[in-house]
Amino acid sequence: MGIRMRFNWNVLGIFAFVVVGFIVAGFLVSPKAETDDGHPLNIFFWGMAGIFLLSNLVILTWVQLSNRRRDRIDVTWIDAQAEILEVSETGTYINNQPRLRFRLSVNSPVHPYCEVVHKQVMPLTALAQLQVGNTITVKVNPDDPGDLMIL
Numbered sequence: 001m002g003i004r005m006r007f008n009w010n011v012l013g014i015f016a017f018v019v020v021g022f023i024v025a026g027f028l029v030s031p032k033a034e035t036d037d038g039h040p041l042n043i044f045f046w047g048m049a050g051i052f053l054l055s056n057l058v059i060l061t062w063v064q065l066s067n068r069r070r071d072r073i074d075v076t077w078i079d080a081q082a083e084i085l086e087v088s089e090t091g092t093y094i095n096n097q098p099r100l101r102f103r104l105s106v107n108s109p110v111h112p113y114c115e116v117v118h119k120q121v122m123p124l125t126a127l128a129q130l131q132v133g134n135t136i137t138v139k140v141n142p143d144d145p146g147d148l149m150i151l
Contacts, residue, residue: 015056022049073149077139080108082148084134085115094121100130102150106138111145120150 026045033041086103093099102118122130130136141147 012056012060015052019049019052019056022046022052073139076142077149078108078110078142080106080111080138080140080148081135082106082116082138082150084130084132084136087130087132090119097121097123098127102130104136104138104148106140106145106148108140108145110142111140114145116146116148118148118150122150 022045026042026049029041029045031040031042035041035044082104084102085105086101088101090099090101099119099121102116102120104116104118105113106116107113137151139149139151
């Protein structure tokens with residue numbers, strides 16, 4: 001199934017080092033030291049440590065939730081075959097990968113034959129396989145035949 005998101009633990013280590021640095025700096029700076037605009041410097045350092053820590057936690061949570069959703073799709077959605085009737089670009093690129101619009105005829109074991117219009121970002125390396133007339137493997141939501149993911 002699709003690409004699982006991975007968190008780069010080296011980046012987490014760098015952010016942790018920055019957080020610890022700000023916390024230590026907050027304790028080492030003179031209590032009378034101020035920023036340019038007159039705020040206490042130690043409070044500024046601790047605030048920055050909190051921002052870096054919070055941003056790390058948000059990123060970790062997002063990666064975990066995204067992977068959990070992909071795992072749920074992998075387990076509960078049904079494998080099906082779809083014939084590509086039409087494929088076109090939407091004009092949108094995400095990380096230099098095109099978002100394509102597909103018109104597919106989906107044949108799944110739980111739903112009757114249906115035509116679906118689906119948009120998905122596809123890697124450039126997969127474009128050769130996504131030609132009109134080709135049959136591709138998809139995952140179909142058992143509750144909604146129009147909700148699918150191209151594998």
